[in-house]
Amino acid sequence: MVKMNQHSLNHHFYSFLDLFLLYMNQQKRLAIFERLAIAIPEPVTELNYNSDFELLIAVVLSAQATDKGVNKATAKLFPAANTPQAIYDLGADGLKDYIKTIGLFNTKGANIIKLCRALLDNHNGEVPKTREELEALAGVGRKTANVMLNTAFGQPTIAVDTHIFRVSNRIPLGKGKNVVEVEKKLEKNVPKKYLLDAHHLLILHGRYTCIARKPRCQSCVISDLCEYKEKNLD
Numbered sequence: 001m002v003k004m005n006q007h008s009l010n011h012h013f014y015s016f017l018d019l020f021l022l023y024m025n026q027q028k029r030l031a032i033f034e035r036l037a038i039a040i041p042e043p044v045t046e047l048n049y050n051s052d053f054e055l056l057i058a059v060v061l062s063a064q065a066t067d068k069g070v071n072k073a074t075a076k077l078f079p080a081a082n083t084p085q086a087i088y089d090l091g092a093d094g095l096k097d098y099i100k101t102i103g104l105f106n107t108k109g110a111n112i113i114k115l116c117r118a119l120l121d122n123h124n125g126e127v128p129k130t131r132e133e134l135e136a137l138a139g140v141g142r143k144t145a146n147v148m149l150n151t152a153f154g155q156p157t158i159a160v161d162t163h164i165f166r167v168s169n170r171i172p173l174g175k176g177k178n179v180v181e182v183e184k185k186l187e188k189n190v191p192k193k194y195l196l197d198a199h200h201l202l203i204l205h206g207r208y209t210c211i212a213r214k215p216r217c218q219s220c221v222i223s224d225l226c227e228y229k230e231k232n233l234d
């Protein structure tokens with residue numbers, strides 16, 4: 001009988017402790033995002049675009065390429081062709097002239113022509129708004145679909161790229177061995193208020209402060225809240 005009471009006491013004690021730790025973690029994560037939001041007042045993509053379609057093309061081109069490189073190419077491409085019909089009419093060879101400075105341009109170009117055809121045939125030339133329809137387009141994977149859902153359509157999705165993967169594992173905000181694991185954990189851990197902006201806050205934090213080699217921990221606004229064991233405080 002005594003044993004049972006002790007057990008139930010322990011049970012309650014641990015439950016309380018668990019709740020307390022959960023609360024502390026939530027508060028900490030909230031503080032992390034509050035500070036990032038102040039440090040990064042404009043959490044938006046660095047890709048240049050003026051329509052959902054232009055954003056889609058820019059994101060497809062940006063795989064394994066820098067935003068700067070993509071912007072340079074689209075600064076010439078979009079004034080010449082910025083609709084599915086216009087890019088389709090360029091054809092693979094015509095399109096190549098505009099994007100040949102970008103890595104994997106052959107594959108990306110072929111995908112973009114197919115993608116334009118599918119938009120014309122199946123979506124009245126519009127960019128579809130669901131994950132299933134987006135992922136059915138040539139050259140559009142989970143990451144690109146997430147970027148479109150978040151940036152064009154205002155849905156609280158987080159496209160885990162190399163920056164977000166690194167930052168999330170370091171702080172940590174969501175530890176995982178692959179991008180889907182990290183994405184799922186972030187969806188659970190990021191405070192609701194910041195779910196929409198988390199994607200760009202974490203990318204920009206990773207791109208400029210929590211960089212891959214020698215993170216800039218000294219000037220990092222969340223240094224005291226970050227648990228990364230190999231902080232660069234020299």
Ligand code: SF4
Nearest residue numbers: 210215217220223226
């Ligand atoms: S303290 Fe360093 S490791 Fe931690 S988030 Fe900031 S830059 Fe990244």
